[in-house]
Amino acid sequence: MSRDAMIDEWYPVGLLSQLLPEGRETLLMGETIRVSLGADGRAKVATTAGHPLPVTERYGHVWSSLGQPARPLFDIPEAEHPGRRLVDVGVVRVRCSPLRAVENFLDIAHFPFVHTDILGAEPHTEVESYKVEIREEADEVWATQVKFYQPQAAKSASGGITTEYMYRVPAPTCSVLYKTCPPRPGEWDVITLFVQPLTEELCDVWPWMALYDDDTPMTDLIHFQQMIFLQDRSILENQIPRRLPLDPGMEIPTRADLTSVAYRRWLKRHGFTYGAQLVAQ
C-alpha cells in the first residue's frame, strides 16, 4: 500500500561477517541500495546515486533505512548477556509479503503440520490460551505464556517436552522469540526473524540466534534453523493474497491467532502497510 509510515524504520540489509569492500547491491522497499565495507572497517550503505543512508551495526547484521529513523534500533538485552553463542543463519529469499513472513513466525498452530516431528506433532495440536498485549510504553506487541508440545524442541533437545515461548514484535518486519532453553532452565534462548522488505511481495529473511548451547557445532545450529525456515517457505509462497490482509473479514482468526490479531491491529494503528492489503479484493 504505502511505505510512508515504514520508511523511517530500520531494516536488515546484510551480514556484518560478509561485508566486502566492493559491496553488493540489494533492494530496500523497491530502491536499489549498495551495502559495502568502508575503508574504516565500518559498514556503508548508499543509494545507487551515491547518497549515503543511515547505518547501524548490531545483532550480526547491517541495518539501514531509506528515511530518518527517529530512534535507535530496538534492544534485545538478553542477546548481550555473556555466554551466549551468536548464530548468523544467513539469508533466504521468499516471494511473499514481509509482513506475512513475520506473522508466520508468530504462529505456533502450524508446527504439527509444517514442522512435523520437530516443532510439533499430532495429536498434540491444541494451542492453550496465552497472553497478548500491546505494551504501550515500548510500543511493541508481546505474547507470553505460550506453551506447545514439541517432539524435538531444538538441536540440543531430545525427546518431547512442553516448550514455553514469548514472542515480541519490536518493529514492523522484525520479531524476537524467547524460548525455554533445555540446557539452562530458567534462561531463554533468543531466536529472531529479521526481514528485509525488498518489495511489498518479496523479501529477504535473515534469521539470527543468541543461544545457550556450548556443545552443538555451529553448523548444526545453522542447519537446524535453516531447515525450520525452509519448511515455512513453501507455505509463505502459496498464501493468497500475497499481501497481508489488514481488514477483518478477509481471513478468519481463532483464539490461537491472538498474536497475529494484535500484530495486524498494531500495524494498522501505525499505518505500517507496506506489504499489506487494506481493502478486500
Place this chain on the structure above:
Amino acid sequence: MTSPSPVLYDYILSPSCYKARLMAALAGVRLALRPVDFHPGVEHRGPELLALNPAGSIPILVAPDADGDLILTESAAILVYLASKAAPAFLGSGKPAESARIQQWLAFSARLTASLGGARLHEMLHRPGDLAGLRASGIAALRELEAALFEQRLKGEAFLVGNRPTVADIACFPYVALAPDGGVSLDAYPSIRLWMRAVRALEGFIEMPGIHRLHELKPDPHEAPATAEA
C-alpha cells in the same frame, strides 16, 4: 564387528545431499552426517573440503572400504554405492535394458540439477544465473519426465523403471519435488504428481525442507470413535 558408518558431508537444504540421505534411509544404511556450512559460510570452498573434492561441490561420501577410504563426489555414484551395499533391489533386476534405463535416468537427473536446481539456488540463495533459461530447460526436462511416467502408468508401473523404486527414482525425485522453490510450477504434470506420491509413500521415506509429510498416510488423531462419545 561392524564397519564404521560412511561419512556424508551434508547440507540440509541441498537436494543432492538429500538424495544420499534418502537412499540411505530407504536402504537402512546408517550415515554419519558431517554438516557443511554451505550457506552462509561457503565451507565447501574451504581447504578441508577442496582436498576431498576439488570441484568444491557437496555431497561427498567417504566410505571405509577394503582398499582404504572410498571418496565419492557424484550423487549418482553415491546412490549406486549405497544401493549395492544394502539394497540391491534399487539397482533393478540386472537385465540389460533395465540397467541401461536406470543409467539413462541417472544421467538425466544431472539436467534436473542444472536447470531446476539452478533456478532454485537463484531464487532462494541469490546465486547468479539466467533464470528464464534455467526455468525453460527445467520445464523441458519435466515434460520429458511426464511423458515417460505416463507410459509407465500404461504399463501399470508406478516408478521410472519397473513397478518398484530404483536409484533412478531417488536421483530424479528431489529436484523435481523442489521445482516450485525455483518458481517452476508442478501443476501441469499429473503423472509426475502421482509418481512423487508413490515415492513419498515408500516405507522409510524421509523429507527435506520444502517437501512436507504425507499426512494422509496417518489417520486423523482427533477423529474420535463414536463409542468414545458417551
Place this chain on the structure above:
Amino acid sequence: MMPLESALVWTPVALSADLPAASVIPARLADAALAVWRAQDGTVSAVADRCPHRGMRLSHGFVRGEALSCIYHGWRYGKSGRCLAIPAHPALTPPETIRVATYRAAERDGIVWVTASQEAGAVPAHDGFLGLRSVTVAASPARLAASLGGTLDGSVIDGTIGGVTARLLLASSGEEGVLLVHLLIASGAADAGKIAASRALEGLRRQAETATITGEAA
C-alpha cells in the same frame, strides 16, 4: 457435436485417472483457482483454492477419509465446504459460518468437470471417447487446431493423432497464453494406440509452440 451451452458452464479440469482416492490437486476455471479432491469413498469435490483461515492454497493440503485438510494448520473441510475441525482447538465445533466456497463437480467419460453455475445442465457427453492425458500448451486454440489439421469448434478440436481418432478439450490453465488440453481418444483403443497418441501429442505441442514463437500464421 456437444451442446455448446453446457460447454460454456462445465469446464473439464482434470482426468479422473489423475485424481486417485484420498488426494487433492490444483485446477482452474477461467477466473478461479480450485482445489479438486477425491474422498476415500470416491466422491469428487471442488472448492476455492484458498483456506479462509490464513489464505493457504488448499490444493497443497491432504485428504483423510471424507475430508480435505489444509497443510498449514490442518483445518478440515467436508464435502459441503463446511469446516469440520480446527486442530488448534480440538474440543471446538467450528461455527457453521466457517466454510470454503464450493463448486459443482461431476465425472463423465473419465473427465472431471466443474462449474461455478447452479443452473448448469447436464455434464457434456463425449460418448465413445475416454480421457488419456492432460497437458499444457503455450499456443492459441486456432494454432493448435491448425497444427493438428483438425477442426475447432468452441473449445473442442476433433482430428486424428498418432493414427488414432482423437478429440482435444481446451480449458484455461490459469496462465496467459497457455491452454490446458485434455486428449481424448476412442474408448476402445489398445495400449499401442495410447502410446502412439501420447507421443504424437508431444509432437503436436512442439509444433504448435514453435509456430507460436516464430509467428507462423495459424
